[in-house]
Amino acid sequence: MTLKTVHSVAELRAVVAGWRARGLRVALVPTMGALHAGHISLTDHVRNHADRVIVSIFVNPTQFGPNEDFGAYPRTLPDDQKMLDAAGVELCFAPSVEEMYPDGFATRVSVDGSFTNVLCGASRPGHFDGVAQIVTKLLLQALPDCAIFGQKDYQQLMVIRRFTTDLNIPVEIIGAPILREDDGLAMSSRNRYLTPEERAIAPTLDRVLGEITKAAARGAEIAPLLSKGREDILNAGFKSIDYLEIRDADTLERVEDRVRKRSRVFVAAHLGKARLIDNHAIDPINITG
Ligand code: AMP
Secondary structure, three states: OOOEEEOOHHHHHHHHHHHHHOOOOEEEEEEOOOOOHHHHHHHHHHOOOOOEEEEEEOOOHHHOOOOOOOOOOOOOHHHHHHHHHHOOOOEEEOOOHHHHOOOOOOOOOOOOOOOOOOOHHHHOOOHHHHHHHHHHHHHHHHOOOEEEEEHHHHHHHHHHHHHHHHOOOOOEEEEEOOOEOOOOOEOOHHHHHOOHHHHHHOOHHHHHHHHHHHHHHOOOOHHHHHHHHHHHHHHHOOOEEEEEEEEEOOOOOEOOOOOOOOEEEEEEEEEOOEEEEEEEEEOOOOOOO
């Protein structure tokens, strides 16, 4: 089967209705395009859960802040279509802004909670409301059996699990591991912003997170690890750090002192024109409680 691309909700629904009539299981992979192997790892992974895979490509204006990169965000639909076709994806849904937010649009989806206003919720005010709004729309438009999201955006995955549960949206949410370049840099559409010099610096994030993870899992005190990590990131050439924190993997509560439960170390930092994020799992070596 070769890739089909549709641009309207009506066409999307017609294709999905045809599949449903044949009893096929449908998966949705929401993306903003500028696809890379990390996105394709999601389509491969979700193939084990569904007969037909839809990839949506939409650069959603409501999840960008006024001084962020909405205008500059790479839009590469023809290349994206080639990648999806090669990956065996059946349907690409690429709506316009007018299709998603027609005149008179007035509805917001807002997710409260201690895990929403920390990390990217604190450094990108309104971001997760925009994500919740667009993902709610995409899920209701496609009505898939399952949808998959990367742990690269771990906090986003938690927010999506929360509102799909709260709003009784009948979809299974699947999380997928972070795909990295050979040198450890987490794949991201925003890596395209990096100059060759910056690209050489960028894997520092993965290296620093790896060092912190190793020491924290053995019970080392957190504060000195984080301050050394900050120093290493800035010394490598990053402009600034939005956060470098260790938080509980289930609640995103900040871990003080030492890691005793399943946690994650999260970073967001600016390098040239790019704001890069990454995170690593910390599984304490001797869990006592
Ligand atoms: P984006 O196009 O950046 O909005 O990402 C679309 C989906 O792909 C999200 O669920 C991301 O978490 C996921 N994703 C992005 N980069 C990676 C990666 N390197 N590994 C795994 N998933 C990723």
